[in-house]
Amino acid sequence: MPSFDVVSEVDQHELANALDQANREIDTRYDFKGADARIGQSGESGLQLEAQSEFQIEQMMDILLKKIAKRGIDVRCLERGKLAESGRRATLDVEVKQGIDSDSAKRMVKTVKDSKLKVQASIQGEKLRVTGKSRDDLQQVMALLRGGDWGRPLQFENLRD
Known part of the structure; x- marks a missing residue:
């Protein structure tokens, strides 16, 4: 996945x-x-x-x-x-400031779940892992998270097929 x-x-x-x-x-x-x-x-x-x-x-x-x-x-x-x-x-x-604090991570997970995309988001320490069945869904999640105001800059890494 x-x-x-x-x-x-x-x-x-x-x-x-x-x-x-x-x-x-x-x-x-x-x-x-x-x-x-x-x-x-x-x-x-x-x-x-x-x-x-x-x-x-x-x-x-x-x-x-x-x-x-x-x-x-x-x-x-x-x-x-x-x-x-x-x-x-x-x-x-x-x-x-480095890392994603737990409050921001919870808000991100909630935003991803409310988007009704077929992906799962999980908090892993100071980062958030998003998995899904299609790469297109993951790119939509990236666009969704880029558009939000999280109070800190976000980077997306470890994109795996």
Whole structure:
């Protein structure tokens, strides 16, 4: 039976390249001269922006979003945290969302079942597996899921006949 997996993943190599490009642009911009502003990775799935003021953080966030979009990463995978100001430093934590959370997966399964297509959808960890008898039904499910607003980018992989 044909099947495919629905996942939400970010290419870590492309993300690292986007961070490097953003940091290079920040180093060369006139409004950041002597500001000691940096964008770095914090932990496995997070970014941290550090600068002297909230205004600079907002400028850095704009640069980061442009560089990430240019590298082909969907910006919906980023979730802004709280801005923390302490003395002369401001920091902003940004979470990189990966995987499909259980609430979104349940909504996807319900949407697929409500479509009355002859397919089965099952949740397998942080991904969703869809199986059916015909490849055409699977392509209709892909179009259905692409059209929905799930709050994160979706990729379709492991298409098997």
